[in-house]
Amino acid sequence: MVPLSDNLRGAALMTGAMAAFTFNDACMKALSDEVPFFQALFLRGLGTVALLALAATMLGGVRLRIPRRDMGFMLLRTGAEIGAAYFFITALFHAPLANVTAIIQAIPLSVTLAGALFLGEAVGxxxxxxxxxxxxxxxxIVRPGSEGVNIHSVYALVAVAFVTLRDLATRRLSGAVPSITVAFAAAAGVTLFAATGAAASDWAPMSGLSIIQLCAASILVIAGYLCSVMAMRVGEVAIVAPFRYTSLIWALALGVVIFGERPSGLTLAGAAIVVATGIYTFHRERRLARKPGPAPLRPR
Known part of the structure; x- marks a missing residue:
């Protein structure tokens, strides 16, 4: 058997990561008819925190001593993670899966834009x-002003803004803060936020299927993050990163098969434009021999 190149392994890992993220989204969306929003977010958060704690133990533990310079950026990043999770999951509960996923594909463009405006990065x-x-x-995709516009598509756009803020804060963190500490802080912050909302709202009984879906969502989120990190470390960023757009293929398929969704022609056209411009941006960065920022990750 011919061994795979680093770039092929990276592409395979990124494709797997996007599949994990999108199946996680489908699990969360499937819960919306039975489990209240905060209950679902809190219980998934508990599972995610537990799995991250296990991973941290295996990797040497979470470092609690954070340099003072990084503390503010850590708090900002965690707050942005909370905002992203709230608006993204809310949009996911109410809007078509493919629409929300297509809007989220704008994250690389928004990060490039924000990097130019706020970090002084060169953009031609x-x-x-x-x-x-x-x-x-x-x-x-959103079609503001149209009769069929869904406010929850706008929520997905707000989630993009929060993820962009999160990624800008991540860029400002020093290498003294381990990635597992950053991930654990974000997961804990989202879980505490969800716990506050869950405590103030009614809980619904959960069927065996819902419990399985929540457990699967927690595992899939962790699997997605691990695969995406490994993908960016194995292959060249400019080659591997465009495979993040395979999430849209998964979302279209799951939307049709599971939720009976039929995206409109305008939605598909908008998604194609977003993907094409995102891929162009990745390859332009490679051509200019600039090191792109970390691949934006999906909101928890």
Missing amino acids: WRRWLAIGIGFAGVLL
Whole structure:
């Protein structure tokens, strides 16, 4: 058997990560008819924190002593993670899976835009044009002003903004803060936020299927993060990162098969534009020999 190259392994891992994330989204969306929002988010959070704690133990534990310079960015990142989780899961509960997933694909464009505006990163006119065209594609998906516009599609856009803020805060963290500490803080923050909401709302009894879906969602989130991190470390970023868009294929398939969704032609056209401009941005960064920031990850 011919061994796979690093880039092929990276592409396979990124594809697996996107499948894990999208199946996690499908599990959470399937819960929306039976389990209240905060109850589902809290219980999934407990599972995620437990799995991260296990991973941290295996990797040497979470480092609690964080440099003072990094503390503010850690708090900002955790707050952004909470906002992203709230708006993303809310959108997922109410809007078509493919629509929400397509809007989330704008994250690489928004991170490039924010990096230029707030971190002074160099962005040429070609990428500025790609960003503008990409967000025009997002508007085709959301279609503001149309009779069929869904406010929860706007929630997905707000989630994009929070993920962008989270990634900017992540870029400002020093290497003294281990990745497992950052992930654990974010998961704990989201879980505490969900616990507050769950305590103030009614809980619903859960069927065996719902319990299985919640457990699967917790495992899939961790699997997605692990695969995405390994993918970015194994292969070249500019080659591996575009495979994150395979999540849209999974979302379209799951939306049709499980939820009976039929995306409109405008939604599909907008998604194609967002994906095309995102891939162009990745390859433009590679051509300019610039090191892109960490691959944006899906909200928990």
